[in-house]
Amino acid sequence: MRYDYSQPLYRPPSEAWSMIIQVTEGCSHNKCKFCYMYKGKQFRLKSKEEITGHIEWLKAAYKNPKRIFLADGNVLCINTDKLLDLLNYIKREFPNVERISSYAGPSDLLRKTDEELRAIRDAGLELLYMGVETGSDKVLSMVNKGVNREEMIEAGQKAIKAGFKFSCMIISGLGGLEYMEDHAVESAKVISAINPHYFSLLRLVVDEGSELAEDIEKGKFQLLTPLQILDENIILLENIELTDCIFRANHVSNLVNLAGTLNQDRDMLINKLKRVRENPNFIPYTYNGL
Numbered sequence: 001m002r003y004d005y006s007q008p009l010y011r012p013p014s015e016a017w018s019m020i021i022q023v024t025e026g027c028s029h030n031k032c033k034f035c036y037m038y039k040g041k042q043f044r045l046k047s048k049e050e051i052t053g054h055i056e057w058l059k060a061a062y063k064n065p066k067r068i069f070l071a072d073g074n075v076l077c078i079n080t081d082k083l084l085d086l087l088n089y090i091k092r093e094f095p096n097v098e099r100i101s102s103y104a105g106p107s108d109l110l111r112k113t114d115e116e117l118r119a120i121r122d123a124g125l126e127l128l129y130m131g132v133e134t135g136s137d138k139v140l141s142m143v144n145k146g147v148n149r150e151e152m153i154e155a156g157q158k159a160i161k162a163g164f165k166f167s168c169m170i171i172s173g174l175g176g177l178e179y180m181e182d183h184a185v186e187s188a189k190v191i192s193a194i195n196p197h198y199f200s201l202l203r204l205v206v207d208e209g210s211e212l213a214e215d216i217e218k219g220k221f222q223l224l225t226p227l228q229i230l231d232e233n234i235i236l237l238e239n240i241e242l243t244d245c246i247f248r249a250n251h252v253s254n255l256v257n258l259a260g261t262l263n264q265d266r267d268m269l270i271n272k273l274k275r276v277r278e279n280p281n282f283i284p285y286t287y288n289g290l
């Protein structure tokens with residue numbers, strides 16, 4: 001049995017220095033049109049024996065990890081009792097760990113009861129990352145996200161109520177030209193309703209093998225130009241209402257690096273985007289993955 005990582009392996013940018021324990025493989029949904037992360041992987045939960053062997057393998061390289069990220073997708077679809085056992089085991093093996101985090105799918109959050117989520121939080125899983133992608137029902141349906149905006153809001157609010165630190169992500173340009181405004185305004189509304197601790201904005205990069213690439217080929221989806229992406233970001237920020245939320249748009253996909261706290265820094269962020277938008281020297285880089 002192999003105890004190393006099965007590839008590809010993903011983690012959020014902010015987990016770059018974390019030790020990753022791979023407790024599931026792939027994504028149980030795996031149907032989002034724009035996503036290529038786990039297309040070649042069949043989703044599965046790893047057995048207890050595999051996970052303990054994997055942790056022994058990791059211990060040879062990581063003596064004293066402070067941060068641990070649980071991969072792949074859908075860690076929360078693990079049965080609650082098993083997840084609690086796993087978290088307790090991890091804390092015994094790595095007693096100095098200060099933060100354990102994972103991705104969280106909205107359907108998995110909705111399936112757990114409030115009590116289960118609270119128990120998981122108390123057992124040490126502290127930070128969850130949820131890909132909201134868009135707050136627009138039209139776009140959620142178009143990209144096959146598997147939930148609607150109300151379910152997305154409910155999932156996020158439920159996680160925060162259970163005590164998790166919560167991070168949400170929106171993809172600029174995901175509505176294409178047709179739904180640009182709807183995507184911007186509705187995404188701002190959904191993120192505002194969740195009011196997460198962290199909010200990040202990425203930019204749509206289309207992979208050749210994705211279903212969205214086929215839609216583009218057929219003329220069914222029109223990518224935004226870099227300037228339209230900036231316009232969309234401005235609309236989103238103009239409509240957002242958050243409390244002390246750490247905001248970042250500093251992923252490699254972003255055209256303009258943004259960092260601040262929302263809503264305190266909203267005007268500064270919008271002004272920066274407008275300045276770039278109007279600067280004749282702004283040469284938007286046009287790589288879009290196609």
Ligand code: SF4
Nearest residue numbers: 027029030031032035
């Ligand atoms: S975006 Fe997330 S939920 Fe959708 S297929 Fe990719 S990993 Fe799965």
